[in-house]
Amino acid sequence: MHRKCVRLFRLTRHTEVESAASFRRFRSRLSVKQLKLGVRQKMESEVMEIDGSVMEGGGQILRVSAALSCITGTSVKITKIRAGRSTPGLRPQHLSGLQLVSDLCSGSLQGAEIGSTEISLTPGKIHCGNHTADPQTAGSVCLLLQASLPCAVFADGPSQLVLKGGTNAEMAPQIDYTVKVFKPTMEKFGVHFDCDVRLRAYYPKGGGEVMVTVNPVKELQPVLMTERGKLTKCYGRAFVAGVLPYKLAKDMSSAAVRTIRREIKDLYINIPALQEKENATGNANGIIIIAESSTGCVFAGSALGRKGVYAEQIGAEAAEMLLRNVRHNGCVDEFLQDQVIIFMALAKGTSRIRTGPVTQHTQTAIHIAEKLTQAKFTITKCDDELSNDDTFLIECEGSGAANAHM
Numbered sequence: 502m503h504r505k506c507v508r509l510f511r512l513t514r515h516t517e518v519e520s521a522a523s524f525r526r527f528r529s530r531l532s533v534k535q536l537k538l539g540v541r542q543k544m545e546s547e548v549m550e551i552d553g554s555v556m557e558g559g560g561q562i563l564r565v566s567a568a569l570s571c572i573t574g575t576s577v578k579i580t581k582i583r584a585g586r587s588t589p590g591l592r593p594q595h596l597s598g599l600q601l602v603s604d605l606c607s608g609s610l611q612g613a614e615i616g617s618t619e620i621s622l623t624p625g626k627i628h629c630g631n632h633t634a635d636p637q638t639a640g641s642v643c644l645l646l647q648a649s650l651p652c653a654v655f656a657d658g659p660s661q662l663v664l665k666g667g668t669n670a671e672m673a674p675q676i677d678y679t680v681k682v683f684k685p686t687m688e689k690f691g692v693h694f695d696c697d698v699r700l701r702a703y704y705p706k707g708g709g710e711v712m713v714t715v716n717p718v719k720e721l722q723p724v725l726m727t728e729r730g731k732l733t734k735c736y737g738r739a740f741v742a743g744v745l746p747y748k749l750a751k752d753m754s755s756a757a758v759r760t761i762r763r764e765i766k767d768l769y770i771n772i773p774a775l776q777e778k779e780n781a782t783g784n785a786n787g788i789i790i791i792a793e794s795s796t797g798c799v800f801a802g803s804a805l806g807r808k809g810v811y812a813e814q815i816g817a818e819a820a821e822m823l824l825r826n827v828r829h830n831g832c833v834d835e836f837l838q839d840q841v842i843i844f845m846a847l848a849k850g851t852s853r854i855r856t857g858p859v860t861q862h863t864q865t866a867i868h869i870a871e872k873l874t875q876a877k878f879t880i881t882k883c884d885d886e887l888s889n890d891d892t893f894l895i896e897c898e899g900s901g902a903a904n905a906h907m
């Protein structure tokens with residue numbers, strides 16, 4: 502494809518200068534031998550301080566920082582945790598995610614309790630085997646996986662992660678997103694994992710369980726996702742669970758199909774309406790709609806039922822979200838965009854991903870990744886014939902983390 506991208510910006514100047522300078526300061530204190538150790542550039546006495554209130558200022562800073570601490574062997578102190586949120590400090594999902602990462606790397610985790618606004622993690626060796634996380638709430642199992650997957654990939658053998666909580670939670674990937682959208686994208690980086698969804702669960706009860714089996718890799722491959730191609734099919738699921746009437750699932754599905762049809766006429770669409778039975782606990786309704794392209798790109802729009810909101814509106818919201826994410830002709834949706842940053846930063850070589858408007862979650866993940874690794878990101882505006890005002894290219898010269906155990 503003819504592609505001509507013009508350099509537009511590199512995050513904010515402040516972020517770029519600040520993170521590059523802090524990494525240089527940190528690196529200058531490491532010996533040549535330590536730098537040659539590749540991924541485990543550890544120096545026991547060095548602690549990288551991360552301001553948890555910067556940019557997006559939410560839980561994602563914790564997950565990316567903890568995972569990179571574990572993989573690079575760098576001790577981190579995270580301050581002002583979730584300072585901008587209405588309930589600052591660690592919530593159960595964040596605490597469980599940190600404990601899981603610490604468990605994976607036999608680390609020492611200080612200050613980690615509900616409500617903590619400051620924690621320290623001193624990582625040890627990443628080890629394979631069985632690891633469990635249970636926030637005892639409907640906290641998202643997919644966000645527990647977000648924190649732990651990068652670590653398990655650099656373990657000394659296969660890991661089984663038993664993740665408990667909510668499988669389909671608000672403001673997080675639904676488990677179906679993790680399996681149908683995130684997983685195939687991870688395979689492009691050479692990361693292979695399997696998800697056994699043992700019990701689906703929802704807000705507020707939680708109690709779900711997913712077992713994820715992760716195979717380690719020696720190093721991550723860079724990815725090239727620059728050609729969207731044509732949309733080939735659209736599928737998904739509209740579900741009700743517990744006491745909610747099956748009609749809600751049908752209403753979500755038909756409203757979603759109607760909304761997509763208004764914009765895209767000739768696309769195969771199949772969104773079955775499902776009644777969750779034995780493998781689910783709690784009451785909920787929701788929908789996820791996935792679109793695939795001829796070049797293997799996968800996008801999703803999703804929504805969960807809310808009190809007082811008609812099922813038709815939930816279906817239409819999910820469809821609108823999907824449409825918004827395919828209009829820019831990029832290769833990843835607004836959520837996958839921030840979830841791939843850590844893998845781009847760790848890969849060996851240059852990754853290029855064409856995408857829609859760069860989200861604040863993505864900019865935040867880039868900020869942390871550049872602080873804790875030697876990866877260099879560049880964001881440019883695309884101006885080829887297939888792009889529009891919302892089309893961007895994220896490029897990353899990865900740090901080439903190597904799994905010392907393989």
Ligand SMILES: Nc1ncnc2c1ncn2[C@@H]1O[C@H](COP(=O)(O)OP(=O)(O)OP(=O)(O)O)[C@@H](O)[C@H]1O
Nearest residue numbers: 559560561583586672673674675678803836839840
């Ligand atoms: N509808 C969705 N589909 C897929 N992924 C999603 C969706 N909504 C949110 N996400 C992803 O979930 C993650 C949410 O991170 P975020 O830090 O906002 O959540 P958090 O840990 O609950 O923290 P906080 O409570 O501080 O906001 C991001 O990676 C985002 O891309």
